[in-house]
Every structure is written in structure tokens, then in C-alpha cells.
Amino acid sequence: MMILFVVGVLALLLVACTPSDPTANLPEGDPIRGERLFSQTINTAPxxxxxxxxxxxxxxxxxxxxxxxxxxxxxxxxEEYTYISIIRPGSYIVPGYANSMYSQYDIRLSEQQIADLIAYMLQF
Ligand code: HEC
Known part of the structure; x- marks a missing residue:
């Protein structure tokens, strides 16, 4: 009986601690808007x-x-890789490149703009 209880508690903990997909709450992205944003200065960000x-x-x-x-x-x-690469560029470094990507997109871009940019990038 006790063992069942322990297993049950462990299972609950596992569900509670599994990291959720950070892109799950992003709005739907539009690749056409993303294309425009890609070549625009946004909110002072390059x-x-x-x-x-x-x-x-x-x-x-x-x-x-x-x-x-x-x-x-x-x-x-x-999607997650792209999202993380935009908001925390140092998290994954592409071999052959310096960690020199502009680092403040997380505060300069809206969630909608990030979603649009992701939708655009995923076309390539
Ligand atoms: C100042 C130059 C610079 C700007 C501006 C810049 N990036 Fe980057 N970006 C880089 C560099 C350098 C890397 C490779 C190093 C790394 O992985 O952090 C990179 C890597 C990436 C990656 C991972 C690429 C891969 O091929 O795996 C993504 C995604 C990305 N950038 C998206 C963006 C988006 C979207 C924007 C605009 C919102 C942007 N970047 C603006 C320089 C820049």
C-alpha cells in the first residue's frame, strides 16, 4: 500500500516538474509579418x-x-530552439560563429513579433 502511495506521489512530482514548452503560450505567428519585421529596426533593436x-x-x-x-x-x-535563440542568444552557439547576436530582443519585441519572426524563419 505504502509503495503505491510513494509511486503516486513520484508520478505527480514528475508531471509537475516536467519543463513545459516555452513557446506554448505564444500567439499564432504570421510569416508575412515576420518577413517584414526581419528587415526592420524594432523598438530601437537592430x-x-x-x-x-x-x-x-x-x-x-x-x-x-x-x-x-x-x-x-x-x-x-x-520552434523552441528558434524562440530560445532569439530571446537568449547565448543559450545555443552555432559552431563557427561568435556569441555576438544582439541580446535584448526579449525586452524589445512583443510576443506577437517573436511568434511572427519564428513563423518566418521556419520557412527556410
Ligand atoms: C548583431 C548581429 C545579429 C543580429 C542583429 C541578429 N542576430 Fe541572430 N545570430 C547572430 C549570430 C552571430 C548568431 C550565431 C551565434 C549564436 O548562435 O548565438 C545568431 C544566431 C541566430 C539563430 C540560431 C541560428 C541557427 O542557424 O541555428 C537564430 C534563430 C537567430 N539568430 C535569429 C535572429 C533573429 C530572428 C533576429 C532578429 C530579431 C536576429 N537573429 C538578429 C547575429 C545576429
């Missing part, structure tokens, strides 16, 4: 396109071509 290009080389940040496939290799959902 445009993503300052450092990221769709194609080409010799940019400050990774190019977007093949983005979805690259992002899928990190053991979290592509």
Missing part, C-alpha cells in the same frame, strides 16, 4: 537582416537557407 541573410556567405550571423533542418538537430522542437 534588424535581424543586419546580420542574417537568406543566402550567401560572409555574414555576421548564420544564413537562413536550410535553417529548419539545422535547427532540428538540437534535441528540442524547432
Amino acid at each position: 534588424a535581424c537582416s543586419t546580420c542574417h541573410m537568406i543566402d550567401g556567405d560572409a555574414t555576421l550571423g548564420p544564413v537562413l537557407t536550410g535553417y529548419r533542418e539545422r535547427a532540428a538537430t538540437h534535441g528540442v522542437s524547432v
Whole structure:
């Protein structure tokens, strides 16, 4: 009897402590709006396109071509990887690049803007 109780409590703890997907509460993103935001200065934050290009080389940040496939290799959902990369750029560092991404998007962008940017990036 006691053992069942212990197992039950452990199961509850496990459910309560499982980290939830940080993107679960984001509004629905719109890739068209995301495309526009990508090349705009937003709330004094630099445009993503300052450092990221769709194609080409010799940019400050990774190019977007093949983005979805690259992002899928990190053991979290592509949405979550993208979200974390935008709000805490130091969390994952892309090999070959410095940790030099602008670091204040979490306070400069609205949740809607972040969702739109994610929707845009996931197209590549
Ligand atoms: C000042 C230059 C700079 C700006 C501006 C910038 N980034 Fe970055 N970004 C980088 C660099 C450098 C990296 C690679 C290092 C790292 O992973 O942090 C990167 C990495 C990323 C990654 C992970 C990329 C991958 O291929 O796995 C994402 C996603 C990303 N940026 C999205 C954005 C978005 C969206 C914006 C605009 C809101 C933005 N970045 C603005 C420089 C920048």
C-alpha cells in the first residue's frame, strides 16, 4: 500500500516538474509579418537582416537557407530552439560563429513579433 502511495506521489512530482514548452503560450505567428519585421529596426533593436541573410556567405550571423533542418538537430522542437535563440542568444552557439547576436530582443519585441519572426524563419 505504502509503495503505491510513494509511486503516486513520484508520478505527480514528475508531471509537475516536467519543463513545459516555452513557446506554448505564444500567439499564432504570421510569416508575412515576420518577413517584414526581419528587415526592420524594432523598438530601437537592430534588424535581424543586419546580420542574417537568406543566402550567401560572409555574414555576421548564420544564413537562413536550410535553417529548419539545422535547427532540428538540437534535441528540442524547432520552434523552441528558434524562440530560445532569439530571446537568449547565448543559450545555443552555432559552431563557427561568435556569441555576438544582439541580446535584448526579449525586452524589445512583443510576443506577437517573436511568434511572427519564428513563423518566418521556419520557412527556410
Ligand atoms: C548583431 C548581429 C545579429 C543580429 C542583429 C541578429 N542576430 Fe541572430 N545570430 C547572430 C549570430 C552571430 C548568431 C550565431 C551565434 C549564436 O548562435 O548565438 C545568431 C544566431 C541566430 C539563430 C540560431 C541560428 C541557427 O542557424 O541555428 C537564430 C534563430 C537567430 N539568430 C535569429 C535572429 C533573429 C530572428 C533576429 C532578429 C530579431 C536576429 N537573429 C538578429 C547575429 C545576429
